[in-house]
Amino acid sequence: MRGKYFGRRHVYLEEMKIKYGPVFRIYLGNQLTVFLNDQESIKEAIVDQKDVFIARPTEKLWGYKMSAVNGAGLGMANGDDWKLARSLVVQAFHDIGSTSFEEIIKDEIKDVIAGLSTSGGDAITIRDALIKATTSVICRVSLGSRLDYGNEIDMHIFSTVHAIFKGEGSLSPIHTLPFLRFLPSIAKKVAETTENGAKTRQEFSRHIDEHKKKSGERHSRDLIDVFLKKTRTTENYHIDEQNLTRIILDLFVAGSISNGNVVDWAFLYMILQPNIQKKCQDEIDKVVGSKRMVSWSDKPNLRYVEATLMEVHRLGNNAPLSVLHMNTKDAYVKGYLIPKESIVIPNVFSCHLDQKTWNDPLTFRPERFLDESGNIKSNPAFMPYMIGPRYCVGETLSRMQIFLIFSNILQIFVLSKEVGAKLTTEGTFGIFMM
């Protein structure tokens, strides 16, 4: 999308919603694409007709089809391949366990805090440190080792994942108008992306080989350990090593920058609303004090912090268009026919700002998520990790990271704006709202 909507596709979609209502369609190339723009329409499709809307349109998008040749991974897989990949990741997260997750995250936080402490009060940008920490968490959960920023190959993985985010994602015209790939400027980019993806997956294969050498000695410390155990204990296990490298890439893509990005949004709101920052800090001081780190078990008692992070998710809108779905049969939503094999896009951004649901939706107000007794009060229209059978598989790990990083940094530092800096909450629309 170009012209006045460049980087502001959400504005265009809001204008379409006002004109045509909560369900409307557009053509991407010759592909019919339906946008669902409120809680009722998203639920009616993705939950009430889950078996029809569970699919991904992988075959309909050129780049995704190409990248699924040696295994469709998890995020873009369908049918039994999806079930098996999802159950491997769920099993791995279960076996690694929340105690190990917490230890891994706290290790990374200590590094971020050490980095911030050396600034001596000078203005610094925290975003890079946050994203490196959250990428390192995924690295440890998938490959069993920290991301080494002095290592050329690790940096290659990091920049490959970054590059994916800078693109337009599934809505890039190249997917539905694949002849565009022959244009010289695009051809170069396609060649680079293909080469980088292949190199990154080769590196993952190297990690799998390393794990195999030690396999007898290892407990389930990471995804590769759990995969190797499955291949030993399950006859004709259907996921092969090629596909595993794609699953790992999916976890990196979906789960690294996303979390750092949310914490970055959270700190922006705290800088712009120092009174809310202070309320979070007062709660942390009261519940945890300053002699130990904030832990995941403190969360039930840090309700204002929790409500603040929910409000960050609502307004920061990390994954504004969720991930694409496809209906495998003709279906109706709000009385509109959605022909078989349409691309279906849950517009979570619009749902989170819907005037019908949210009082004063553009105002940052954590209290909207608290009841009169100060307990957390959710809202069915709040769905940052989506709903239905394909909801985010990394939700628990993600919530833990965001909570721990946010509260442990606020426990120590007061965040403020550099003198003269101009800050805005107008984000750039892409796979993630940046």
Ligand code: HEM
């Ligand atoms: C703030 C952080 C995150 C947000 C807002 C987020 C949001 C989402 C959303 C909206 C979906 C699409 C669900 C659907 O299609 O119905 C999704 C899917 C997914 N997420 Fe996340 N996510 C986050 C972090 C993570 C993390 C940390 C991981 C991995 C550890 C992860 C892995 C995935 C995967 C693999 C899928 C595809 C699931 C499937 O197709 O079955 N995400 N996420």
